[in-house]
Amino acid sequence: MAPYDDWNRVEDEDDEELQDASSFEAKKDVILFCIDCCPSMLELREDPDDEDAPKKCHLYAALDAAMQIQKKKIITGPNDSAGILLYNTTKSSENKKGQGSEIKPNLYLYQPIGPLDVAKIQDIRALLDAAKEDPEELRRMFPPLEDKRVPMGDVFTSCNWVIRDGAPKTASKRVFLISNQDQPHLTNSQQLITSARTTLTDLMQAGVTVEPFFINAEEEQFDLNKFYSHVLMQNAFAEDEDEEKDPSVLPESISIARIGDLLSQMRFHEVPKRAQFSIPFELGAGLTIGVKGYGLVTEQKKGGYKYFTDLGDRIEAVVSKTVYLDQELEGEMDRSNVFYGMSVGSQEEKTEDITGSVRPVLAGQRPFYTADEVRSFRTLGLEPGIKLLGFKDRSTLAFEDNVKHSLFIYPDELSYSGSKRTFTALLKTLIKQDKIALVLALTRRNSSPLFCALLPQEEKADDAGWMEPSGFHLITLPFADDIRAATVQEGYRAPTSLEEAAYAWITKLSLKGSGYQPDSYPNPALAYHNAQLEASAFQEEFDEEDFEDLTEPNVDMIHKRAGKLMKDWKLALLDDESSNMVSVVSAGSKRKADVSVDETEIRSRHEAGTLAKYTNEQLKAFLKSKGLSVSGKKADLLARIGDWLDDH
Amino acid sequence: MPAERAGYTVHMFVVDVSKSMGEPRTIHLPPDPNGEQSTKTITNLEWALQYVKLKIQGLIYDARKTDKCGVIIFGAEETRNIVNSKHGGYDNVVEYIPIATPNAGTIAKLDKLKPSTVYGDPVDGLIVATETQAQELKSKPTWTRKITLLTDGQNIIELEEWEATAGKLSALKVSLAVIGVDFDSDDPEYEYQEPNKSNVKLQNEKFWHDFVEKVDDAHIGTLGRAMVDVSEPTTKETKSTLSATVLRLGDVDTRADEAIELLVKTAKCTAVARPKSFKKFGVRMKEGTKDQEEVTINADGTRNITYAQLKTRTDYVLNQEGDEDEDEGEDGEKPKSPVKKEEVDADGDVNMEEEEEGEKDRRVTKEDLLRGFRYGTAYVPCPPDGQFPRLPTKKGIDILGFFDAKKFRRELSMGEVYYVWGDDKSPQQQCAISSIVQAMTRKEVMAIARWVNKDDSDAKMGVLTPIQFDNVDCLLWSQMPFADDVRKYNFASLENLVSKKGEVLAEHPYLPTNEQCKAMENFVEAMDLMKAEKDPETGKYELEWFSTQESYSPALHRVKQAMFHCAVVNDLATNPLDPPHPLLLRYFNPPKKVLKRSRDALEDCITKFKVKEVVRQPKRARKQEHVHAANDEDEELLLDRKPSTSITQEASVQQVRNAQEPSKDGDGSETEAESDGEDLLLDKAPPPKKPFNPLPTPGRSVSPRTHSRSQSDLQDSSIDPxxxxxxxxxxxxxxxxxxxxxxxxxxxxxxxxxxxxxxxxxxxxxxxxxxxxxxxxxxxxxxxxxxxxxxxxxxxxxxxxxxxxxxxxxxxxxxxxxxxxxxxxxxxxxxxxxxxxxxxxxxxxxxxxxxxxx
Structure with a gap:
């Protein structure tokens, strides 16, 4: 959900530097959930994680996941569309017109593709609620096809039709195929395989990618080789359709997971994978490979509000447009005739013949730059690309050498053949030698050249079944201009005894796990905002009591583990000579009467109710020492100090 | 970095405008876009003023109110200065620009200076400047005083009591620079010897060298050298302001005896410096017209046009065509849907264009707007203050726990880094932080911490790492991503390739062979930068090449240079911008020595890896509808090279080619040798729906083959079709x-x-x-x-x-x-x-x- 003024940003030549991945995500995404309804999908099963929970069928889980994804997307991408298509059911479509009118028999278009919508989500929710009450509800709603199966070829063809009718042309189009059948046909006929393969090819040629989510049964592993490998292998259904044309290699994204992991697997695919750039990477003169860049870490912000207008019968969004005007004459100026220069100054002397905002020049002369020239100043005439400068030790990449989030670089075999092997060799070498690469990078034509470090990333599986991909992290280094000198150059240093005391509680509070885990910390402000937005859209009450902030420290655990040691350290600190030292007045500041007040003294006066006897100066000095605000009248100051003393 | 206080400076420029300053000289202009070298004749005065203007531009750019300057000229026809009005004498010296914070008017005024017909005494000018400055700073003794004197050394100098003047300058702690036009220079980096130097000048140069000797803080140089220096990039020194907050551990409300609460100060450690934005201008049109320039005729018969500064107005437009438009919005060109055309036609065809314009741009006044959020197709009204109630939070930095520093994932670091110090006024708090920093360093851990800027503002997650400077211990903070901020995309494994039979492949074109890996290892070793920089003391190559402390932001300084330039010249066609300062490009290429050293290893890699650029084969047109679809998918073209879009892509390449060639060799027939059947076929491919648009859409950069013509004349356009x-x-x-x-x-x-x-x-x-x-x-x-x-x-x-x-x-x-x-x-x-x-x-x-x- 981009704030209303995001568009101007794209057009505004001055601010490209600020531009982020957001503009790339303005593209619409369409997901068609295509769910198998065969008898096995409707069989009631125990929840593998919770034996007491009521039995549910796979179809329930699939629909639930589809709803969750829609709920999430409705906030992150309000322009996106979704639909739900069921196959292997005897339920037939009633509507004879519009979308889905011509789908094959035994398929049912439960929700045609359309913009995400509160009513549609409520529909699924109502259905799921009913199914919770009566486990047979889904079987009644969508009676499974008992004695035969729909050919997969028909399924793919129907997907194609549904998407053709419902999805905007420019959108990225995806089919989430959900099934637990590794052998979707009752008979194993070559003809069925061939037709599935051809229809899938058609689907892909229409720009649709298929992302299968296969459900693994406890007792029997989902076997790709039975059917799907023959169909999918040929068609390379990776998101990047340009990748993996090589039939000998398995495509990258087939999810085979337990039913309990279905939703989390889908979450990985919630946002279509999109490269931010595809540029050459020059290792040396004559050795250039292709790479693509992805934003794996991007701050997800709350959506800003947009402007709407009430048309009487409906509310419509309005868009903002920026026009350029002559400051005095108010005439509109065409964008292509805009020139760039320095301000002619505002505090002109009256005697000057240059007035405020205009600059007269001889006809034919031009004191200002064109947009192209301005762009070339920013790029220094470089073309987009990454250029290797050399290699350095990994340890030279300092913690503080950071200004913005990193990007992820992966080879692009399709722009330069041989990119993958070269990239992999480089990656392996750098991992082996514990090195990083220093590069000069211009990632887009309207950005500026940056010095970056390429940090090699080894392939690694984590506990949640997520595979950390191999590639390079492109980390932007600060320029000299970006580095601020330390404001504080001197400070009191702790003696060893105190360091020992701190060491004790730090040891107790050290987490065993694997460092900082982003997954453990959902953004509380964002969740709080979205929960209210959702409640408001569904016209429900928002209950703030239900809200849990997972980023708050676990104070109980802290006190239980280290409370005693922390107290010891505090006492040791009070004994330290630094506690009796007067702060050195920094040079240059004007001498003032000594206004320092002691905390114990102020506390006793507070208790005695004679706090007001202090002068404003003294009160402010105390507040300042506690890092509190010193604004307001004396009454405000007294109240603030009172509050603080009560709190502590 | 020098500890000099930024700002609080009065800089006097003392400029020689004597008759001899009118002598012409030839300067070399930077090559124009066609690579043509050209020269230009200007007077010595103009040359000297260029230096002054660049200096003053720097002051204007940094925009500090306490950076002031004034200009004294000597050798002027008239006399107007404070010493003269008090004591008489000091003729031909004029206080041309009184001391003030400079602005563009200052520059404009300098442009009006012309060489006079008389001569003046530079020492007089110097004395007037010193007095004027002293007058201004009477009550501000701590301000920095700078005087820069520019002269061609052709004047007669009164040699009496010059030592007293030098003494006065030292006493007032004035920092003096004497810059001479064509003074001799034995600076090893800028050697210069003026041929046929006049005797007067020889004497005067000697005098100035003696003079500078006598002043405590003074130096002398030749203008040519000074011009190089003045265009050198300098960083604007910013000391980050300290803000007070608290560092917490545990429950400070109910278990205060155990919980820790420390007063800390935070400040930015890195902050991206961005170039100032250009102001926008347009040629003023005759009132009521859209394309007729407003022209005024000058007294001498030349014609003037006016560039007016532009302001922006935001219009709110109701989108009549539904959300389809949003995709097109980026290039400001809305598709004309056939439906609407019908409507217009039905209305009568006369003013079709305007009707459409009206339809498209239905402006809504700001008062009629509602604020709200989009929730799918629904509209959720926005609370009056622009957002929903915020999650209540408490100002401060809360520590959640510590973890092994080796587990820190550097690539997750999301933003600018902050320092966290113990309160600078409290030794006790400093001591507390110091003990924590030392302990964390010894234990090699970092802390996970949650940062809230002020009460009820949004919390951020991050890590704190200990760092020990020479005289202070502190923590550094870097923001880390929330779960919501991390994208998990699937990527095919690079090394673990599985065949369709389910076997792991050991050999494949995607996998590097052992031989290739060996070649790469040699290359990486050869390109090592750890010992690639010459140590100026030992003369050996044992220093690390590249340091962030010395890498100037090329864009920032280039833009700054361009801004200075256009503010001081009147026509960019005859006065093109100088090339970027070499310091900016210092790290644009690997060091020569390293390149030489790695030559063989690189050759070996080139031979072994056999990387080839893939020349895209244009897809033969499939079905008509697909071609049509491709046209609609401009956006796709930018990112994913879908086969369906390759037609448009290639077509635009062709377009660029066609546009380029004729300019080069007349009729473009050179390409004939290249053209094969494919290319011919391309010519017939439907042209892209939109005219070639030089406006950069972000993705256009993706494909090097679709570069626009405007880029092709840039210095380093590395792509040659x-x-x-x-x-x-x-x-x-x-x-x-x-x-x-x-x-x-x-x-x-x-x-x-x-x-x-x-x-x-x-x-x-x-x-x-x-x-x-x-x-x-x-x-x-x-x-x-x-x-x-x-x-x-x-x-x-x-x-x-x-x-x-x-x-x-x-x-x-x-x-x-x-x-x-x-x-x-x-x-x-x-x-x-x-x-x-x-x-x-x-x-x-x-x-x-x-x-x-x-």
Whole structure:
């Protein structure tokens, strides 16, 4: 959900530097959930994680996941569309017109593709609620096809039709195929395989990618080789359709997971994978490979509000447009005739013949730059690309050498053949030698050249079944201009005894796990905002009591583990000579009467109710020492100090 | 970084405007876009003023109110200064610009200065400047005083009591710079000796050197050198302000006896410095017209047009065409849906355009707008203050726990880094932080911490790492992502390839072989930068090359330079911008030494990895509807190279080519040699729906093959449509490519080989005769390099081959060979005696070489 003024940003030549991945995500995404309804999908099963929970069928889980994804997307991408298509059911479509009118028999278009919508989500929710009450509800709603199966070829063809009718042309189009059948046909006929393969090819040629989510049964592993490998292998259904044309290699994204992991697997695919750039990477003169860049870490912000207008019968969004005007004459100026220069100054002397905002020049002369020239100043005439400068030790990449989030670089075999092997060799070498690469990078034509470090990333599986991909992290280094000198150059240093005391509680509070885990910390402000937005859209009450902030420290655990040691350290600190030292007045500041007040003294006066006897100066000095605000009248100051003393 | 306080400075410029300053001089202008070198004649005064203007521009740019300046001129026709009005004397000295914070008016006023017809005494000017400055700073003794004197040293100087003046300058702690027009310089980096120097000037230069000796803080230099210095990038020093907050651990509310609460100060450690934005201007049009320039006629009959500064207005427009528009919005061109056309037609066809305009741009006044959020198709009204109630939070930094620093994932670091110090006013708090920092350092841990800027503002997650400086211990904070901020995309494994039979593959074109890995390892070792910089003390290469502390932001400083430039010149066509300062480009290429060292390893990699640029085969048109769809998918073209879009993509390449070639060689027939059936087919492909749009859409950068023409004339446009994959030399501009390659890299063999191949190809292609002169230049340059860089063998082999191709192949090019013969030795084989002179060797004797050309 981009704030209303995001568009101007794209057009505004001055601010490209600020531009982020957001503009790339303005593209619409369409997901068609295509769910198998065969008898096995409707069989009631125990929840593998919770034996007491009521039995549910796979179809329930699939629909639930589809709803969750829609709920999430409705906030992150309000322009996106979704639909739900069921196959292997005897339920037939009633509507004879519009979308889905011509789908094959035994398929049912439960929700045609359309913009995400509160009513549609409520529909699924109502259905799921009913199914919770009566486990047979889904079987009644969508009676499974008992004695035969729909050919997969028909399924793919129907997907194609549904998407053709419902999805905007420019959108990225995806089919989430959900099934637990590794052998979707009752008979194993070559003809069925061939037709599935051809229809899938058609689907892909229409720009649709298929992302299968296969459900693994406890007792029997989902076997790709039975059917799907023959169909999918040929068609390379990776998101990047340009990748993996090589039939000998398995495509990258087939999810085979337990039913309990279905939703989390889908979450990985919630946002279509999109490269931010595809540029050459020059290792040396004559050795250039292709790479693509992805934003794996991007701050997800709350959506800003947009402007709407009430048309009487409906509310419509309005868009903002920026026009350029002559400051005095108010005439509109065409964008292509805009020139760039320095301000002619505002505090002109009256005697000057240059007035405020205009600059007269001889006809034919031009004191200002064109947009192209301005762009070339920013790029220094470089073309987009990454250029290797050399290699350095990994340890030279300092913690503080950071200004913005990193990007992820992966080879692009399709722009330069041989990119993958070269990239992999480089990656392996750098991992082996514990090195990083220093590069000069211009990632887009309207950005500026940056010095970056390429940090090699080894392939690694984590506990949640997520595979950390191999590639390079492109980390932007600060320029000299970006580095601020330390404001504080001197400070009191702790003696060893105190360091020992701190060491004790730090040891107790050290987490065993694997460092900082982003997954453990959902953004509380964002969740709080979205929960209210959702409640408001569904016209429900928002209950703030239900809200849990997972980023708050676990104070109980802290006190239980280290409370005693922390107290010891505090006492040791009070004994330290630094506690009796007067702060050195920094040079240059004007001498003032000594206004320092002691905390114990102020506390006793507070208790005695004679706090007001202090002068404003003294009160402010105390507040300042506690890092509190010193604004307001004396009454405000007294109240603030009172509050603080009560709190502590 | 010097500890000098930024701002709080009065800078006086003392400028010589005597008659002799009107002498003309020729300066070299930077090459224009066509590479044409040109010169320009200006007066010495104009040259000196350029320096002053650049200095003042710097002050304006930094925009500090306490950076003031004033301008005193001497050698003026009149007299107007404070010393004169008090005591008389000090003739021909004028307080031209009173001390003030400079603005663009200051620059404009400087432009009006003209050389006078008289002479003035520079020491008088200096005294007036000192007095004027002292007057201004009477009550501000701590301010920094600077005086810069610019003179050509042709004046008569009153030599009485100059020591007293020098003493006064020292007493007032004035920092003095004397900059002379064409003063001699023995600076090793800028040696200069003026020919035919006049006796007066000789004397005066000597005088100024003596003078500067006597002043505590003074230096002298020549203007040419000063001009180089003044364009050197400087960083604007910013001291981050401290903000107070608390660092917490545990429950400070109910378990205060155990919980820790420390007063800390935070400040930015890194902050991206961005160039100032340009102001926007447009040519003022006659009122009521859209395309007629407003022209005023000057007294001398010349015509003036007016550039007016632009302001912006935000319009709110109701989108009539539904959300389809949103995709098109980026380039500001809305598609005209057929439905609407019908409507318009029904209305009567007269004002179709305007009707549409009206339809499209239905403006809504701001008062009628509602604020709300989109929730799918629904509208959720926004609470009056623009957002929903915020999650209550408490100001401060809460520590959640500590973790092994080795587990820190550097790539997750999301933003600018902050310092966290113990309260600078409280030794106790400093001591507390210090103990924590030391303990964390010893234990090698970092802390996970949650940062809230002020009560009820949004929390951020991050890590704190301990750092020990010379005299203070502190923590550094960096923001880390929330779960919501991390994208999990699937990528195929690079090393773990599975065949369709489910087997793990050990050999595959995607997998590097052991041999390839070895070649890469050698390359990485050769390109190591840890010991690539010369230590100025020992003269050995043992320092690390590249440091963030010395890497200036090229864009920032280039933009700044451009801004200064356009503020001081009136026409950019006759006064093009100087090239970027070399310091900015210092790290744009690997160090020469490293390049040389890695030459063989790189060659080995090139041979072993065999990387080839993939030339996209245009898809033959499939069905009509697909082609149509492709046109709609402009956006897709930018990112994913979908087959369905390759037609538009290639077509636009073709367009660029067509646009470029004629300008180069008349009729573009050069491309004929290139054109094959595919290309011809492309010409017939439907043109892209939109005209080629130079406005950068972010994704356009993705494909190097679709670069716009506007980019092609930039200095380093590395993409030549006529350059074959794997080659460093293209056919469009081989000489330039060659020079660039030789200058920027040290891979001579590749350059010479490719050059040879390219020359041969051009020679035997049709219409080669048009390029004969160019090719001969190429040959000369190539031979020179081959001789100097010991690629003699390569040259001789090439030349024999060329002769063979010219004379014995069909169609060949006998004419060209006779041209080569005409070049004599410059185009002949390199003989052993010639090679010896350059330290190389050749097995070609003089006789053989002679025979070869006849």
């Amino acid at each position: 006529q350059r074959d994959p794997g080659r460093v030399i293209g056919r469009t501009n081989p000489l330039e490519d060659f020079k660039k390659t030789v200058a920027s890299t040290a891979v001579y063999i590749k350059a010479v080989q490719d050059m040879g191949d390219v020359i041969t190809e051009i020679v035997v292609a049709p219409f080669a005769s048009r390029r004969t002169a160019e090719l001969k230049e190429c040959l000369k340059e190539m031979r020179r390099t081959a001789l100097g860089e010991d690629e003699i063998e390569t040259w001789n082999r090439f030349l024999k081959d060329l002769k063979d191709k010219c004379l014995n192949s069909r169609p060949g090019n006998k004419e060209f060979w006779s041209e080569v013969q005409g070049m004599g030795q410059k185009g002949g084989l390199i003989t052993s005696s010639e090679a010896k002179k350059f330290g190389g060797s050749s097995d070609v004797s003089e006789d053989v070489a002679l025979e070869f050309l006849n």
